[in-house]
Amino acid sequence: MAEGTALLHDSSTSPRADALLLLAHALHREREWIVAHGDATPSGEEAQAFERLSAARSRGVPVAYLLGSAGFYGREFLVDENVLVPRPETEHLVAEAIAFIGNRPLRVFDVGTGSGAIACTIASETHATVHGTDISSSAVAIANENARRLGVADRCRFYVGDLTEPVRAQRFDLIVANLPYVPTAEIPSKPDPITYEPREALDGGPDGLSLYRRLLTELPAFLAANAMVLLEAAPPIIERLCDLTRNSLPHFTIAVCNDYAGLPRYIKAKGPDGLLGSQSPSIGLGPGRVE
Secondary structure (H helix, E strand, C coil), rough: CCHHHHCCCCCCCCCCHHHHHHHHHHHHHCCHHHHHCCEEEEEEHHHHHHHHHHHHHHHHCCCCHHHHHHEEEEEEEEEEEEEECCCCCCHHHHHHHHHCCCCCHHHHHHEECCCCHHHHHHHHCCCCCEEEEEEHHHHHHHHHHHHHCCCCCCEEEEECCCCCHHHHHCCCEEEEEECCCHHHHHHHCCCCCHCCCHHHCCEEECCHHHHHHHHHHHHHHEEEEEEEEEEEEHHHHHHHEEEEEEEEHHCEEEEEECCCCCCCCEEEEEEEEEEECCCCCCECCCCCCCC
């Protein structure tokens, strides 16, 4: 643990926590066991495995890729270099979706599903049927495997294709999207862990909104009556995304909602006669909340 923590000191914001996770993985033990057995001696093979993992982490490889999984909303999801690592901030968007669905068997569309973390969590927590699309066939394969492992494959349907193309002529009660939103010029360079994630899952074009601009043009044709739309993005571009959403959905009530850090993180747009109870357009740019 001491050697691993020292090795990761300059490359990780949480070197001891990372070392503990990697050591637990190398030893095939729970973290609690390691804490309780500090005097145990790893085998030579286990020590070498830990050294390889620590070296890769010191180069910036995300812990989730080294472990092959990431935690999200109380569940473990398979991940690899073909999908974005699920972020804690996205749990707010998921909680909003779950609150909206309640006990109703609604139809949900997850645009740019990646690992399927959003789609599978919604299906696990509700009676909804969730359709997800992704331009990457490798990502869709991972999403299908996560749905199978979590026991929701019968209510999660994933398609390979660009944005809405695979679900033409369908309508949904809830549409969620966590599309690439990092402006091209702001994508960091190595050894930043973000650079190990697929560029197509990060690059949002010159202003970070290229894909959202396309999606919002298509979105109205896919919305059922009283539908809700949830769109995640970075705080610096939220207000511009809000403007795009207002232009695309002029009769929706729109609000910006915050993440764990109190930063604006996602757009909530609700159709007339819905939970927000307004027939006329209304833009709220103050702090949001999760019901």
